[in-house]
Amino acid sequence: MSTNNYPFQLGQDQSRRKFIYNFTKAAGVATLLTSPVISHADSFFVPPAPVTVGEVMDMFINQVPGAPFNSTVDTLKAGNRDIQVTGIVTTMFATIEVIRKSIALGANFIIAHEPTFYNHQDQTAWLANDEVYRYKADLLQQHNIAVWRNHDYIHSINPDGVRMGLLKQLGWQSYYNPVATNVLMLPTTSLSSLIDHLKQKLFIDKVRYIGDLKQNCQKILLMPGAAGGTRQIQAMGKEKPDVLICGEIQEWETAEYVRDAQAKGQKLSLIVLGHIASEEPGSEFMANWLKEKLPGMKITHLLSNNSLSFL
Template sequence: MANRRQFIAGLSQTLGAAYLLNIPFCAGATPVASAPLTVGQVMELILKTIPGAPFPKTVDTLKSGRPEQPVTGIISTMFTTIEVIEQAIAAGANFIIAHEPTFYNHADETDWLKDSPVLQHKQALLDKHKIAVWRFHDYWHAHRPDGIRKGMLDVLGWSQYSQADTEPLLVMPPTPLNTLIGHVKQKLDIKTVRLVGDRNQVCRRVLLMPGASGGRSHIMAVEKYRPDVILCGEANEWETPEYIRDARRQGQQVSLVVLGHIMSEAAGMEWFVNWLKPKVPGVSVRYIPSGNPFTYE
């Protein structure tokens, strides 16, 4: 009961207590087969699997929709793009669980953009079709194992090189960096990467840091684990790349490969589908890739 009360309290901070008075939660009971799960019930059963959830402060809040609305289908994705929303509508799904922001900033604040026709169009589309959007970032990374990392390791075929006590370090057979890059590009459908270092360097100790954990996190990990290469999702140009450039000049044999944020984490949201399906029997759950917005000239 305490966890249930904490969860409802956390939701009320985002949606307002009035929205929550009619949420048909039933702690300790299995939903009746004829009664579809609600958005709030799906969120609750997911949070029960996350250590320490619900968090007192998190960006993982409902961005649209209401917790009491029945779920007609669930979509997992990286970004709630307009294309993803349109595909969800076509699939008859009204609950999108996205890893990243919906409204163009980390906290999904919209006051600064309230007069934007782009924002208004997206909000109107979500409202018209009564689609709930829940960001699932902090909680999925807090899952054990980290849901994003688990999905990435499975797709790359590198799970056997990972040890829980030395995350994010992978120790693998000596492999030329150029071969590693080719493998990652093929498995993750990445068109191009950015490299600081030597593509012919032989690598055994690999730091896998998908997403955007930040320059300080990258640099501290390099200092701690002394890898041959760090594979990251994205990096500010004045942080990790400059550190690696100076480290190489100083004499260290370390390289940096920037994969791109979206494609470095997407497999983790695809893995989420198979993780979630057994928990919501009878509910359609599918992955829709939001894809990479860039083309390369």
């Protein structure tokens, strides 16, 4: 195995939290009052100002260039805009487990990055008689919980909120290039050390990869989520990276391109993180943004975790 000359202090965060920002302070803001009659300042807790689901949505949408969009998947999947918010949960998927945890937290607004009902548009007519769908929809209705998908908008702020959340968790913010947002020039490291860093920072047990573990990597093409084979291949052809780090792939597209590139003699590797692992930091980015805008509101980021296990 190659010598680890990786510059990011691998393993330093291994003992830190396995669950990120599961609970946040729910206390109000301390305020000091002065009076000509009183010689000392008294402090008290101020509850958060009432805010509705629609107001929270608009608060974020209003910072997005060109918003609101005429066509978007970022719609309410449950509840309505007029619900008064008691607490907010951000997550990748509004799973039944996440919904139950939200109920326990007293949160009635879930902001998810991905679909709630198993298809991109969250169309539900085809699920009308499905018992799993009905259980989930009824659970949300019974507890008057609103679910908003924030996918197109968070990807459209400048810079992309999901990308910045991922870079922050990886400790790579200083390598961000606003001109070529998906290209990073890192200090040279081996593919093996790069994989170790990704696994430790993103809490991944295993990744899929193509390449020589001893290969030196410096130019990184970072494409979280599911960009699609055409975009991934075109980006590799244009940027000529040492390695593509992505969320997910079609095995018969991107992986075959990388395999043929290597057979041709090209120095090109591939690391597949998994869609959830690559974009989960975006939901944490959203939680932190909300905490700044809504002081006193109880805001929690819940990991939805990977639905798949690996042997």
